[in-house]
Amino acid sequence: MSQFSEIINQDKPVLIDFYAEWCGPCKMMSPILKEVKDNLGEAVSIIKIDVDKNQSLAAKYQVRGVPTLILFKESKQLWRQSGLVQKEDLIKIIKNHK
Template identity: 40%
Template sequence: MSKFGEIIDLQIPVLLNFFTEWDENCKQLHPVLKDVAAAMGDKAKVVKIDVDKNQELAEALRIKSLPTFVIYKSGEMVWRKSGFMEAPDLLAILKDNKIA
């Protein structure tokens, strides 16, 4: 969990994607997240978190459905949503909310 604190404490927005390897929607997100990371460059960080390997963290954040997206900025959660999302939608949220 201490590593999680280091990740979310960055001054740039951190988009977390909570996923599992066995869920089809989660699998379809791999290219979407690559596109978001490429488009944001150094303005944001994209981190994938496998809930099967990080059950304690998923429980602490009350991750109930997958995929779930969470955006942190300077250690504070500023946005959260569950369900599949396309790259343009994620980029719009990062930009429209002046998160990035």
């Protein structure tokens, strides 16, 4: 948990993807996240967290459905959404929080 606190306490946006192996939409989100990372490079960190392996973390952030994307910066939650998010929308949201 303390490691997670360090991860989200960066001065650049950190996008956390709460996902599950058995989740179809989560599998569709992976290539979108890769494209976002390719597009934005070092301007953003993207971390995937398996809710089945990290249940306490998922509970702490009240993740009830997957995928749930949460954007943090300096430990503050800036944005969150459950379900699929399109690449262009995600890039725009991250750029708005630089």
